[in-house]
Amino acid sequence: xxxxxxxxxxxxxxxxxxxxxxxxxxxxxxxxxxxxxxxxxxxxxxxxxxxxxxxxxxxxxxxxxxxxxxxxxxxxxxxxxxxxxxxxxxxxxxxxxxxxxxxxxxxxxxxxxxxxxxxxxxxxxxxxxxxxxxxxxxxxxxxxxxxxxxxxxxxxxxxxxxxxxxxxxxxxxxxxxxxxxxxxxxxxxxxxxxxxxxxxxxxxxxxx
Amino acid sequence: xxxxxxxxxxxxxxxxxxxxxxxxxxxxxxxxxxxxxxxxxxxxxxxxxxxxxxxxxxxxxxxxxxxxxxxxxxxxxxxxxxxxxxxxxxxxxxxxxxxxxxxxxxxxxxxxxxxxxxxxxxxxxxxxxxxxxxxxxxxxxxxxxxxxxxxxxxxxxxxxxxxxxxxxxxxxxxxxxxxxxxxxxxxxxxxxxxxxxxxxxxxxxxxx
Numbered sequence: 227x228x229x230x231x232x233x234x235x236x237x238x239x240x241x242x243x244x245x246x247x248x249x250x251x252x253x254x255x256x257x258x259x260x261x262x263x264x265x266x267x268x269x270x271x272x273x274x275x276x277x278x279x280x281x282x283x284x285x286x287x288x289x290x291x292x293x294x295x296x297x298x299x300x301x302x303x304x305x306x307x308x309x310x311x312x313x314x315x316x317x318x319x320x321x322x323x324x325x326x327x328x329x330x331x332x333x334x335x336x337x338x339x340x341x342x343x344x345x346x347x348x349x350x351x352x353x354x355x356x357x358x359x360x361x362x363x364x365x366x367x368x369x370x371x372x373x374x375x376x377x378x379x380x381x382x383x384x385x386x387x388x389x390x391x392x393x394x395x396x397x398x399x400x401x402x403x404x405x406x407x408x409x410x411x412x413x414x415x416x417x418x419x420x421x422x423x424x425x426x427x428x429x430x431x432x433x434x
Numbered sequence: 435x436x437x438x439x440x441x442x443x444x445x446x447x448x449x450x451x452x453x454x455x456x457x458x459x460x461x462x463x464x465x466x467x468x469x470x471x472x473x474x475x476x477x478x479x480x481x482x483x484x485x486x487x488x489x490x491x492x493x494x495x496x497x498x499x500x501x502x503x504x505x506x507x508x509x510x511x512x513x514x515x516x517x518x519x520x521x522x523x524x525x526x527x528x529x530x531x532x533x534x535x536x537x538x539x540x541x542x543x544x545x546x547x548x549x550x551x552x553x554x555x556x557x558x559x560x561x562x563x564x565x566x567x568x569x570x571x572x573x574x575x576x577x578x579x580x581x582x583x584x585x586x587x588x589x590x591x592x593x594x595x596x597x598x599x600x601x602x603x604x605x606x607x608x609x610x611x612x613x614x615x616x617x618x619x620x621x622x623x624x625x626x627x628x629x630x631x632x633x634x635x636x637x638x639x640x641x642x
Contacts, residue, residue, distance in 0.1 A: 229640060231631065238630035242586075242609065265611055301630050302637030320528035326609065332629055371632055378450075395632040397625065401450065401534065403473055411635040413628035417605065420621035421540055422446035422509050423439065424579055424603040427619040429510030432437060 233274040237297050239264045240271065244294040256287035303331060310336040310369040310393075312384045313376035314344055314354050317399055321375060322350035335367045340380075357387065364391040371395045378402035385412075441482040445505050447472045448479065452502040464495035511539060518544040518577040518601075520592045521584035522552055522562050525607060529583060530558035543575045548588075565595065572599040579603045586610035593620075 243263040247255060257268040264271065275281045278300050282288045298304040309327070311318055314337050321327070322334050337352045339345065344354050355363060363369070372388035374381055374396060381400035388396060395411040398404050401418040426432065451471040455463060465476040472479065483489045486508050490496045506512040517535075519526055522545050529535070530542050545560045547553065552562050563571060571577070580596035582589055582604060589608035596604060603619040606612050609626040634640065 234631055234634050235627060238627050238634075239611065241630075242626075246587075263611075300634070300637075302633035303630060307629075307633055307636075316528040316531040320524040323524040326626060327629070330626060330629065332633075370636060371629070395636050397628055397632060399625075403447065403471075411632050413631050415623060415625045415628055417607075417623045418450075418534060418538060419443060419446050420605055420623055421515075421535070421538065421579070422449075422511060423442055423621050424605060424619050425510035425515055425540075426442050426446075426508070428515075428578060428603050429508075 229277050233277060234301070236264055236266055236271065236274050238301060240274075241294060241297045241301060241303065244290055244297065247290045248294055252290050254287055255290055257282060258287075260288060305331060307332045307371055308335045308367060308369045309333060309371045309373055309397075310338070310360070310364055310367070310388075311352075311373045311375060312338045312357070312360070312388070313374065313380075313400075314339045314349055315375065318373075318375035319349050321373065321399075322352055332371070334373075336363045336369060338363075357384075360387050361391045364388070364393060369393065371397060373397045373399070374404070375399045437485050441485060442509070444472055444474055444479065444482050446509060448482075449502060449505040449509060449511065452498050452505065455498045456502055460498050462495055463498055465490060466495075468496060513539060515540045515579055516543045516575060516577045517541060517579045517581055517605075518546070518568070518572055518575070518596075519560075519581045519583060520546045520565070520568070520596070521582060521588075521608075522547045522557055523583065526581075526583035527557050529581065529607075530560055540579070542581075544571045544577060546571075565592075568595050569599045572596070572601060577601065579605060581605045581607070582612070583607045 257271060261268040261271045281293055281296060309332050311321060311334055322337060334352055337349065337354050338357050338360055339354050340357050345356050347354050372393040374384050376384055378400045381398065381402050381404055385396060385404045385406055389406055389410055398412060398414045401416055404412055406412055465479060469476040469479045489501055489504060517540055519529060519542055530545060542560055545557065545562045546565050546568055547562050548565050553564050555562050580601040582592050584592055586608045589610050589612055593604060593612045593614055597614055597618055606620060606622045609624055612620055614620055
């Protein structure tokens with residue numbers, strides 16, 4: 227069964243909101259209020275969850291702790307993930323120091339850069355290594371997710387290297403389209419595109 | 435006429451690819467090859483462009499420089515935009531130093547942070563000011579786009595302040611849902627959600 231990406235994205239937002247509720251000591255939440263927090267409607271959330279089993283109690287809603295636990299399991303957010311970063315410029319360095327990633331169980335265990343002056347330095351406790359080390363280090367450290375924060379013109383080559391090294395998932399911050407074999411998942415964090423959307427709307431007065 | 439967001443997003447990607455072609459000295463591109471570079475098909479791109487007028491030459495394709503010029507005008511990428519940043523932690527500081535934003539015409543002209551130790555320091559040439567200055571500085575400097583890079587629990591309050599100060603567009607890096615009046619555009623750069631998508635696919639073996 228193919229589960230739509232939007233369902234996973236809504237569950238991810240649900241988990242985030244449930245974690246806040248749990249921290250506040252809230253034990254039960256109505257399906258209406260949960261949907262409202264997550265920007266959907268109760269039927270949608272119910273349908274998203276139904277792909278994975280039966281959750282919630284009719285007339286009551288959901289037990290916060292239980293639902294959070296189940297969604298985290300679905301998303302694979304109940305375990306640790308080892309990340310490798312390529313490109314330790316301003317953005318890459320910020321990512322290495324970005325605490326929320328580690329809080330979510332995504333930990334950088336290696337960083338690579340081709341600039342000679344950057345090799346050997348430590349950022350956020352991670353020693354920067356040359357690109358030639360990628361293949362070896364990814365296998366040695368069991369890295370599953372590659373994060374690309376190089377300039378757009380170098381991104382495809384980096385992606386190819388990561389794929390050859392056995393990486394199954396790539397988070398790409400370079401503002402360019404990367405092509406990978408079908409078995410590799412890619413997500414793009416493309417904020418120049420998002421800025422274009424905003425500038426377009428400000429220019430045209432459109433509400434798209 | 436309501437133009438779909440996906441059309442604007444494709445045009446943004448087109449512009450990016452056309453800029454690379456233009457830099458390489460390519461003068462003409464076939465609609466097939468352009469569509470291929472932008473991850474669409476020729477009919478889609480033609481339709482996206484048709485919202486704004488007639489472009490291209492039948493049987494030939496598009497003149498690179500001309501099409502780039504026109505798309506930039508459509509997107510509002512042919513002028514300068516003044517950005518204000520709230521939150522100069524690791525990520526915010528990296529954004530202030532992120533050259534591609536300025537290259538695209540989006541220039542940070544102000545930065546704000548509530549942490550006393552950060553107020554008064556300069557990052558990427560911008561002096562950090564306290565949140566109380568937001569209202570005044572946004573008006574004085576003619577800032578049109580607000581960028582939020584604070585912790586999720588503070589994001590809504592910052593958005594409210596920006597909206598009260600007259601901001602019409604917000605780029606939100608905080609992993610939380612922000613609510614704004616309908617006249618304000620919001621785009622979220624949510625990489626924790628993207629990571630959840632990747633972890634889900636690695637966990638489930640799904641190709642969604």
